[in-house]
Amino acid sequence: MSHSEMSRAKRHLETTSRMKEMLPRFFMRMMERRFSNEPLAWCMVGVPPELLKAFDLLFEWPENFGTMCASRLVAPRFIEVAEGDGYSPELCSYVTNTMGYCKLFKETGEAPPESPLPGGMGTPAMLLGSGFICDPRWKWFQSIATRFFDVPVYSSDPLAPPWDIDPHDPHIENHYLTLLREDLAGQISFIEKHTGKKLDLNRLREIMALSHEALAYWRDTLALRKAVPTPMGSTDYFHAIIPQMYLVGDQEAVDFYREIYEEVKDRVERGVGIVEEEKYRLIWFGLPPWFNMGIFNYLESLGAVFAYESTYNVGDYFEVDLSDPLEAIVRRTWQRAVKMHEYGAETMPELCNPAVFGGFSGSNLLEELVGEYSLTGAVMHLTRSCRAVSFGEVHTKNRLGKIGVPSLIFESDMADPRLWSDAQIKTRLHAFLETMDKTGRGGNINDRQK
Amino acid sequence: MTVRNNTGLLNKAAEENEQNVRRIKAETGKPVIGYLCCFAPPEIISAAGAIPYRITGQPGMDTSAADAYVEPYGCTYVRNILARAVDGKLDFLDGLIISHSCDMVQRLYGIWTYSHPLPYSYLFNVPHQISPWAQRFYKRELGFFQESLEKFTGHQVTIPELKNIIVKYNHNRFLVRKLYELRKESLPLIEGSEMLNLLIAGGTLPAEDFTVLLEKTTNDVIKRKPDGPKAPRILVWGSIMDDPALYRMIEEAGGKVVADDTCIGFRVWEKDVPLTEDTRDGLTEHYFVTFQCPRTDRGPGIKRFDYLLQRAREYRVDGVVGYSISFCDPHKFDYPDLRDYLKKEGFPMLLIDDNYSFEPAGAIQTRLQAFIEMLK
């Protein structure tokens, strides 16, 4: 099929544009180490990257590889191979992308030439999974280790309380914290066993301090987006999360997030927005379509900006006492669970479902968000193959409707461009903005606030 | 020839189960607690003075009532249950217990209890692996669950009472296993669809009423004379099977369902709950550690399907029919591994993808027929 309608994103910030040099430098360093046969772990988001750094373990994120394959439009090739192997097209496209990749790798003994990185994802020596967020994550590494790479797997299991259970009840807190602590200990002894290294707690503490410093800059950057006009949009946002995955715990990451903070702050002070006239200030729900990030620029061309994205958003859950770094990891996970709980955990399987906001009885977080970021509408990406993140959008739409915020749900996928229908999606987005105009929710935000 | 019942709408059994529970509720004055999945033991529900009722869907029904609450991309069975709840079809329930078996039912819990609250509801959280700490979590969860239920019913669970109920349930397990034994014969005396309807009823009846039903059925069945031609023996694996439509279609295509590995099927009755000193140890062992559901991670490797291979051999199965409901991650993920493993061991497998409607029936029937022909 033709992918001519897909477009790469234009970023607005200088700092994120500089990532184009920073990340390849990192990948080259990784590649050299891989060539010297250091063990490589494939990991899932949810595994504390600081822990990997503390073990000086080489790691790769198949989910992120999925986003890269998607943006280079090679994901359909891998996904089709997986489908030929019996994996349903309904399954998470990050997963099917990996499964197709693995199958081709196994057949030829090397990374498929289409891989976005030279050497692809390398050959794993272990798989470190995390059931954080969804079921596919439980089955994914299980299947990889069954079909393709016969390597040991450890999947961590960070459960969180359901929406109608009070996470502040000390019995409940203890119930969950005990699981988190014991699970982390299991994860550490697994890594120790398979690397032959002992965890150095002092090193872990230093890494966490650096990582939290970077996260704090990032959190503060996101808060700056309350300014009208918003100084940063979604294309920068979705790219700027990548250093968190690869460079966490490095001074380089702290510098990156400090620079982004300073650049965004400077834009706020100078009143520089990302579009000439900010007509619609929106909130984005769901995963982005990585193969067509240009859709954000398209919306910007119509005067629509996103000041907030529900996915990959950091709160201040990392504000924990680092003196005992293991307890800090546990508390951080727990605080994140509690935070998400306040947002609305009615459809939350584990730690987060970013589709659901402000549902928990008594919580005004959704209303606060709408007020603080001067939001006038919401766009929700219903990703067919990732229900984990998008299931709950109808529920949030209902809640937004109650406070008079219009929203649009459109369907596609995060990695599989075959589910993208450009003309149709653009028509729907356009029509949505027009209705916002008609109902007085469009137009110059400053004028409307007067 | 049986009347084809592909939509399940002709399945009077489900209706009877509902009428039954309404009657028992009126007679006993006990609250009815609906549940999905088996991780929260019905024994505890009974011991707390309530009637456990396993909620079933109605394949093929119009589920548009669910559209106002959930998106189209979700397990069609879960949407079906939600649509029934929204339509008031489950108004006889006083409470709801959902275990965190898969993402979809967990979300059903939240959206259902948020939009249509019931007098009582509890989400039973279940870890995904069976590590020692996961088992300890499960055991603690049993305690929290029991406490919350006792608060609702006002009835304290006593150990002797709970043990007594476990014994009753175990007796039913024994009777179910006896009926399954009869299916090992070359000419099984009981049809798969009849067996499934019986098990579905078992999820909706108090233990003692189910005992009566099982004994009566067993007495009838053993009097039957083996009859008819030998037919390919089928094991059904897959997503929730709470309606016999597929079994009937297999029977009509000339096959015999002699074994299964689905929710509500054998996995619930296969083993007894061990009567341990601390009852929660036995319940943890039964409902969590040995309970075979693909949502639980038993580590990589094909060994995780050994139990199924053993079952296929024990029941001298000729082929396996897989059933996968739209958007069912746990089963769809296991399919390629399982298919390859069974093939290697000499068991062909046919996968039926369905949106919980068994439609288009003609197309499903044709595929089943071709598969069963091939097995002859």
Ligand code: SF4
């Ligand atoms: S959260 Fe969604 S995208 Fe991520 S692994 Fe799960 S299904 Fe895939």
Ligand code: SF4
């Ligand atoms: S059919 Fe699958 S997705 Fe649906 S409730 Fe059962 S396990 Fe979950």
